[in-house]
Amino acid sequence: MAAAQNVPQPSAGPGAGQQHAEALDAAEVSRLRADFPILETQVGDQPLVYLDSGATSQNPRCVMEAEQQYYEQFNAAVHRGAHTLAVEATDHFEAARAAVARFIGAGDDEVVWTSNATEALNLLAYAFSNASAGRGGSAAERFRLGPGDEIVVTELEHHANLIPWQELAFRTGAALKYIPVDAAGALRMDLAPEVIGPRTRVVAFTHVSNMLGTITDVAALVALAREVGALTVLDGCQSVPHLPVDVKRLDVDFMAFSGHKMLGPTGIGALYGRRELLNAMPPFLTGGSMITTVTMERAEFLEAPNRFEAGTQRISQAVGLAAAVGYLDEVGMGRVAAWEERLGARMADGLAQLPGIRLLGPDGVARIGTATFDVEGVHPHDVGQFLDARGVAVRVGHHCAQPLHRALGVTASTRASTYLYNTEQDVDAMLNAVADVRGFFGAEA
Amino acid sequence: MSGLEQLYQQIILDHAKRRVGDGLQEPAPGHASGESHQHNPICGDQIQLRVELDGTRIVRISWDGTGCSISMAAASVLTELAEGVERDELIGLIDQFREVMRSRGSVEADEEVLGDGAAFAGVAKFPARVKCAMLAWVAAETALLAAA
Numbered sequence: 001m002a003a004a005q006n007v008p009q010p011s012a013g014p015g016a017g018q019q020h021a022e023a024l025d026a027a028e029v030s031r032l033r034a035d036f037p038i039l040e041t042q043v044g045d046q047p048l049v050y051l052d053s054g055a056t057s058q059n060p061r062c063v064m065e066a067e068q069q070y071y072e073q074f075n076a077a078v079h080r081g082a083h084t085l086a087v088e089a090t091d092h093f094e095a096a097r098a099a100v101a102r103f104i105g106a107g108d109d110e111v112v113w114t115s116n117a118t119e120a121l122n123l124l125a126y127a128f129s130n131a132s133a134g135r136g137g138s139a140a141e142r143f144r145l146g147p148g149d150e151i152v153v154t155e156l157e158h159h160a161n162l163i164p165w166q167e168l169a170f171r172t173g174a175a176l177k178y179i180p181v182d183a184a185g186a187l188r189m190d191l192a193p194e195v196i197g198p199r200t201r202v203v204a205f206t207h208v209s210n211m212l213g214t215i216t217d218v219a220a221l222v223a224l225a226r227e228v229g230a231l232t233v234l235d236g237c238q239s240v241p242h243l244p245v246d247v248k249r250l251d252v253d254f255m256a257f258s259g260h261k262m263l264g265p266t267g268i269g270a271l272y273g274r275r276e277l278l279n280a281m282p283p284f285l286t287g288g289s290m291i292t293t294v295t296m297e298r299a300e301f302l303e304a305p306n307r308f309e310a311g312t313q314r315i316s317q318a319v320g321l322a323a324a325v326g327y328l329d330e331v332g333m334g335r336v337a338a339w340e341e342r343l344g345a346r347m348a349d350g351l352a353q354l355p356g357i358r359l360l361g362p363d364g365v366a367r368i369g370t371a372t373f374d375v376e377g378v379h380p381h382d383v384g385q386f387l388d389a390r391g392v393a394v395r396v397g398h399h400c401a402q403p404l405h406r407a408l409g410v411t412a413s414t415r416a417s418t419y420l421y422n423t424e425q426d427v428d429a430m431l432n433a434v435a436d437v438r439g440f441f442g443a444e445a
Numbered sequence: 446m447s448g449l450e451q452l453y454q455q456i457i458l459d460h461a462k463r464r465v466g467d468g469l470q471e472p473a474p475g476h477a478s479g480e481s482h483q484h485n486p487i488c489g490d491q492i493q494l495r496v497e498l499d500g501t502r503i504v505r506i507s508w509d510g511t512g513c514s515i516s517m518a519a520a521s522v523l524t525e526l527a528e529g530v531e532r533d534e535l536i537g538l539i540d541q542f543r544e545v546m547r548s549r550g551s552v553e554a555d556e557e558v559l560g561d562g563a564a565f566a567g568v569a570k571f572p573a574r575v576k577c578a579m580l581a582w583v584a585a586e587t588a589l590l591a592a593a
């Protein structure tokens with residue numbers, strides 16, 4: 001695996017991964033695993049089986065090396081000062097942006113760095129808010145919300161793509177509406193044309209449900225939003241790491257995602273926005289590095305993306321994330337997606353065979369490698385603890401999706417989520433542990 | 446004993462099933478009572494707990510709750526332990542239980558005093574689960590204050 005490129009190289013073209021139709025194979029996955037030192041970890045006396053990449057992914061060595069190399073050779077404040085290091089740091093920072101932009105099919109100036117997806121979504125909501133308070137002049141008209149306007153989300157959302165819109169609605173007087181799910185957790189697409197109407201100004205929705213792993217019909221929702229002139233905001237947190245994603249092909253106006261879920265470091269995420277929209281939007285955070293002229297009374301702002309990057313930026317993290325997308329590109333996102341689909345199917349089939357285990361989520365909807373389930377008679381917290389004793393790391397709780405859990409009639413659940421480094425043996429270790437849970441807790445009939 | 450068996454001692458698993466005190470009870474006429482609702486936002490566990498007193502003596506604890514085996518067993522153990530105990534004595538027991546829980550395993554639980562509550566000593570080694578064990582005990586502490 002030649003993925004140990006330390007510095008972002010403008011290598012593969014946009015969506016290079018999609019040229020590979022076939023999945024990764026077991027031999028290749030086993031080679032990839034060698035790039036992830038943490039996968040060697042023992043949990044007690046058990047080898048780690050990491051099935052919690054939906055929460056955060058692990059880093060290949062090249063990502064850590066890229067960050068270290070940045071600190072050893074290039075560290076300086078970017079976009080400030082004329083000394084050599086500052087210039088080099090700026091080059092690396094901007095090359096990282098270009099690499100990440102290319103990875104999602106965006107223009108270089110259409111990617112704004114944030115700390116994570118949560119901040120990206122808040123940035124947007126606050127930009128709308130500032131526009132609604134009159135900032136941004138006539139250019140910001142599209143972002144102005146008030147009573148009578150509607151914001152649409154879905155019942156699938158992670159809290160990060162729900163609460164910022166709730167709060168925006170409270171601040172502006174706009175109404176928040178949502179597309180509900182059915183009893184199995186499938187989005188009620190039949191109701192979407194009723195929910196998205198002439199008053200809708202923004203439609204914010206997730207590409208992939210973080211709880212269920214189900215993939216949303218983006219094209220259908222974008223078409224409905226376009227029809228009524230609403231802006232679209234895609235939560236790409238669970239799609240960008242696991243599927244080939246091209247923002248132009250998806251035709252969304254904005255997209256948020258997090259670096260730590262796609263083999264990158266923590267502390268870095270991004271907001272994609274169409275160029276003309278970003279440049280019309282008033283800033284959220286203000287201060288240094290985002291201005292042109294400042295007087296004691298007022299300031300003029302830079303064009304995007306810099307107008308949204310106030311203060312000293314997360315440079316090493318950006319460089320690390322660029323190494324991560326380089327790694328993913330080299331493997332090929334299409335092949336990653338196909339491999340994970342296979343692991344996901346193996347988890348679903350295996351869980352379906354176990355008595356007292358109920359796989360959550362709708363049938364017949366495409367999913368990434370995520371299986372979320374309920375164990376009859378055993379609380380998810382206890383399930384997670386039992387699996388941990390077998391070295392199997394899964395997520396338990398409400399996964400920051402309380403409304404979706406409520407809609408499915410559960411307060412919490414257990415979620416196993418894969419990535420490109422997971423093997424069929426990992427899946428089987430999880431299934432074997434789950435098979436023993438009910439016996440241990442005396443929940444068998 | 447494996448880590449798992451230290452955490453889930455048989456006493457705990459049994460109490461999680463027996464759930465002594467499960468089902469809120471109306472206090473008898475003339476008895477004082479106090480109530481508290483506690484919620485662990487991390488896992489969604491919750492409990493509504495009522496303490497019923499005859500003067501300064503605890504007559505009964507009853508509760509409605511949902512949660513993991515640790516939190517439900519802790520509510521059950523507390524209920525059993527508290528019946529007939531003086532109010533100040535229960536406050537002392539809660540303090541002791543908390544001290545054990547917060548000790549990361551360095552403080553021994555006195556079985557003579559804490560009864561089945563001593564089985565939770567193993568939980569103290571699992572910091573993520575201490576809140577589960579404390580849920581009902583904090584509810585009882587707050588309910589006692591409310592009853593005062």
Ligand SMILES: Cc1ncc(COP(=O)(O)O)c(C=O)c1O
Nearest residue numbers: 116117118158160210237238258
């Ligand atoms: C679908 C989805 N949206 C948003 C987020 C928030 O991501 P972060 O915590 O990195 O900001 C997550 C992460 O859990 C997610 O899965």
